[in-house]
Amino acid sequence: MLEMHPMSLPDTMAPHPDEALVKGKIVLCDEFQGTTAVGLVSGAAGILIRTLSPKDVANTFALPAVILSQKDGTIIKTYINLTSNPTAIIFKSNESKDWLSPSVASFSSRGPNAITSDILKPDIAAPGVDILAAWSPNSPISMVIGDERKTKYNIISGTSMACPHVTAVAAYVKSFHPDWSPAAIKSAIMTTGN
Structure with missing residues (x-):
C-alpha cells in the first residue's frame, strides 16, 4: 500500500509537482497526461481521471497507472479529502472479454x-x-x-x-x-x- 497525493495538471504539463510531495506515492491526476509529470518527479504510480479520451484506446505509461471515469475519480478525491493518510493499491490487470469487439x-x-x-x-x-x-x-x-x-x-x-x-x-x-x-x-x- 502506498500513500496517495492529489495533483492537478494543465494540458501543458507545467508546472511539475513538487518532487518531495509525490516521491514514492500514488498520484491522483486530473488530466489524462498526468503520468508524464508523475514519472519525471519520482512518483510511484498514477491514478488518472478520464476526461475526453475514448474508452476503447489502450495506453502505455512510464509507470504503473489506472484510468478511472469521472464518477470514480470523484469518489477517490472525496476519500483523499476525508482521510488523514489516504492509501491505495494498484493490482495487476486481469484478462477479460472485450464486449466492444468486433466494433470499429x-x-x-x-x-x-x-x-x-x-x-x-x-x-x-x-x-x-x-x-x-x-x-x-x-x-x-x-x-x-x-x-x-x-x-x-x-x-x-x-x-x-x-x-x-x-x-x-x-x-x-x-x-x-x-x-x-x-x-x-x-x-x-x-x-x-x-
Missing part, C-alpha cells in the same frame, strides 16, 4: 467520411486496438521523455495498426493469385471475410 474503434474510420459524405463506410476493417507490433528501441515505451525502458515490441493502438492486418491479408491472397489486380483482391476480401 471510436478513433478509426467508421464512416461516413467526414470530407466526402458519398463514402459511407470503410470497405474493409481490421483490428487497430491493443496490437503487438515492432517498436524502435530508440523510442521510449510510453513515448514519454525520460522513460528509459527499451523494447523491440510494444502494444499500441491506432488506425495505422489496422493497416498491416489488411495488407497481410491482401499479400496472402496475392500469393495464390499473382495476376489479380488490387480491385480483384479487394473484392475477394470483401466478399469472403467475416
